[in-house]
Structures are given as C-alpha cells and as structure tokens.
Amino acid sequence: MRRIPIFATIVVLAAVGLMVALGFWQLRRLHQKEGLLAHYAAAKGNPAPVAWTARGPGDDLLYRRSQLECASVGARSGIAGRNAAGESGIAQTARCTLPGGGTALVVMGWSQQPLAGEGWRGGPVSGVIAPGPRLVADPPVAGLQANAIPDPSELPNNHLSYAGQWFLFAATALVIYVLALRRGKTATKA
Structure with a gap:
C-alpha cells in the first residue's frame, strides 16, 4: 500500500x-x-440636480442630473459612443476648467465625424453624471447630436x-x- x-x-x-x-x-x-x-437605478430616477464641485462628484452621485459652468475648454477628444438612437459613432469630449478651480470632463454630444464641435468655447452645461466621472450633456452642446443617456442597467x-x-x-x-x-x-x- x-x-x-x-x-x-x-x-x-x-x-x-x-x-x-x-x-x-x-x-x-x-x-x-x-x-x-x-442605488444607481434610484439615482437615475431622481430628477433633482446635484452640484458639480471642483473635486467632481463622488461615486454616490453617479447617474444623477447635474450642471456646471465651463469657464474655458481645454483638451478635446473623441471616444466610442452611441447616440440617442443607438447608432455607433464618436462621443465628443472636452476638458473644461471650472470657475472655482478644478476641471470636468464633458461629453458634449455625438457625431460620426472626429473632432466635431470644435467651435464650442464653453458655457453652462447640464446633463447626467456618468462613471469617470464625466458629465454627459443633455441637451448636447456645439450643435452635436444627443448621446445615449448613461444607464446603470448596462453595468x-x-x-x-x-x-x-x-x-x-x-x-x-x-x-x-x-x-x-x-x-x-x-x-x-x-
């Protein structure tokens, strides 16, 4: 054995x-x-906007509505995204400087062309806070089409x-x- x-x-x-x-x-x-x-599903259903601070929103505020003032526009880029109709294309982003300090990444809108919306110089933006964090403009700015609104059910x-x-x-x-x-x-x- x-x-x-x-x-x-x-x-x-x-x-x-x-x-x-x-x-x-x-x-x-x-x-x-x-x-x-x-929690995210409940936040998405809450219509009351939350403040976007210089430090940015915390994860507990994801999928809530917010607004910010883009004092100046810095780096721009495009990332893969979908429009409100579900079509694939490019979500146009801009790094905004906030009046009180800090920056925010704003998804300005959607297009099929790279670097669209270059004429946008900033201003008030409202939208939905997405992971990143980034503010997905709703309504879009710079004459762009609407992005798909971030949805926690896609996580x-x-x-x-x-x-x-x-x-x-x-x-x-x-x-x-x-x-x-x-x-x-x-x-x-x-």
Whole structure:
C-alpha cells in the first residue's frame, strides 16, 4: 500500500481552499453589486440636480442630473459612443476648467465625424453624471447630436458566474488530484 504524499496533498488542499474562498468572496461581491446597481437605478430616477464641485462628484452621485459652468475648454477628444438612437459613432469630449478651480470632463454630444464641435468655447452645461466621472450633456452642446443617456442597467454583474468558476476550479483540482493518486497506486502495483 502506497502512502499519500503529504506535501502535495497540503498544496492541493490549500489551493482548493483558496479557490473556494474566492468563490464565496465573489458571492459577497454579487450582493454588494446588486445594492450598488439598485442605488444607481434610484439615482437615475431622481430628477433633482446635484452640484458639480471642483473635486467632481463622488461615486454616490453617479447617474444623477447635474450642471456646471465651463469657464474655458481645454483638451478635446473623441471616444466610442452611441447616440440617442443607438447608432455607433464618436462621443465628443472636452476638458473644461471650472470657475472655482478644478476641471470636468464633458461629453458634449455625438457625431460620426472626429473632432466635431470644435467651435464650442464653453458655457453652462447640464446633463447626467456618468462613471469617470464625466458629465454627459443633455441637451448636447456645439450643435452635436444627443448621446445615449448613461444607464446603470448596462453595468455588468458577473459575480455569480465568477463564483461558479472558482467552485468549478476547486472541484476540478480535487478530481485531478484523486485521479493522479489512483494512477500512482496502480502504477506501483504493476
């Protein structure tokens, strides 16, 4: 009768324990993410605007309406985006300097052309706070088309599938180890 290798067994059991712990951690993250998404959905439904400060809004204000005064426009760029009709194109952005100090990234609007809306020199902007944080102008500025309004339901919540993967990895590691032990026993008998 062959003895079970102690060091290898400890290593495999430690790895399995770690994978199971990661699976339970993902289940806890699932519940946290569900709470966060519920908070964002409630924020989206709240019509009262919040102030955009020099430090920018915190994550607790995402998906709320806000407004700011763009005292001057700095760097401009375009990022992939969708318009209100769901068409793909370019969301035109500008880095705004705020009157009291600080900056804000403003998504001015949408177009199919790069660097559209270059004539915009700033002014009042209202819209929805999106992750980043950035203010998605609603209505758009600089003669651009409306962007798709940020929607928290588009945020992924994959934690249940991640938990399942970790539990599956742990089970797979145990099965492989047991098969390796059996194979080792049959090899020593022959």
